[in-house]
Amino acid sequence: MLGTMEPPPSRTEPPATSPAEWSDLMARSQDGDAAAYRRLLLGITPYLRTIALRAHRNPGDAEDAVQDILLTLHAIRDTYDRTRPFKPWLAGIARYRIADRLRAMGIAASREVALDLEHETFAAPDTNIETTLDHHALRAALQALPANQRQAVTLLKLREMSLKEAAAVSGTSIASLKVATHRGIKALRRLLAQPGGGDD
């Protein structure tokens, strides 16, 4: 999922945009000034996004890269030397992280196959609904049953009647309906299991 593209306005001051201001804010962040740190991170995010979008075509990947750079900056913020400018330090982190990510993505791309919508059904028969619920085959198999079994299966299993209702409709006893259904299902199973069985 894509993160929000525009940072919200800071609670106190606008985000810092000039590199000179960044150096000062970073020095204050090292002293534990959370407000300065927040302003700095909000200020550098558009710059990082520009760099990331140059490397990634997908905006989601670019935003992942931005966050990766921010997390790395946070983890190694004690290596910033406040006598030196901040921007080359930040640019170095961004360069290494993006290079690392591109390499990891290249490795992943060489080992994985991205699935499109048309790949959602596979060649294996189990995964294809059309094969498991083939109405034509079922109807043909039903036609091959003896009449009493076909009627019992149709009423009880396809129309989902109760035994009592089915007995009333068919004019047979409940016991014989049960026997006919049992035999009918068994016969259907055998018919449908045959290769090409029940085909029209």
Added chain:
Amino acid sequence: MIDTPDLIESLARDTRRLRPVRSPLARAGGWLLLAAAIMLLLGIAHGIRPDIGTQLQKPSFVLGIAASLLTGVLAAIGCLMASLPDRSRRWLLLPLPSLALWVSTIGYGCLTDWVSIDSTGMHPGEAVRCFVTLLVVSLPLSLAMFAMLRHAARLRPAALTVTAGLAVAAITSTALSLFHPLDASIMILIWNLGTAALLVTLEGAAGRRLLARFARLSSFHEKPRPG
């Protein structure tokens, strides 16, 4: 995936006063002091090799030991410099000239002493003591170097770890030359180049994981799963 402004908010909340790391030169100096202390302790415990006086009169020995020491110093400075994101990775080339000199003196000694191998031959006891020296010197130096390089774990650290391994190998080799009378040149070659290659290979292979572990131990490293 967490929104970027939310991430910034959580990072800002996590911040606290921290001490910036020392300059790379200061850290390299600290590391070399550790190396000097280890060598001093070894010298007291084990003693300098008995033929050090005659050896120091040989220009090839002096040149070799100076070159390996210089390689260790420059490799340490180079990899600590290059580990910072705003310094050029060309710092890693710093030890190359002295490395070439060191390797060439090994080769020279090897050629001149070639015929005396059989008469001076290595004894297994000496070889085992050499290996112990090797471990005693290189293990603490490797650990200290990787602790100092932990910040670079996420900054493409492969070349850094190889150079760090070279620094450790060069210092270790210097110690070996000072403490062990390995006159058979082929053994020096095996020890010097073999241990250097082994250290570089091992640390190159294990270094990345080791650095990542150091980094996880030492700092906030919680990364949300991309998704």
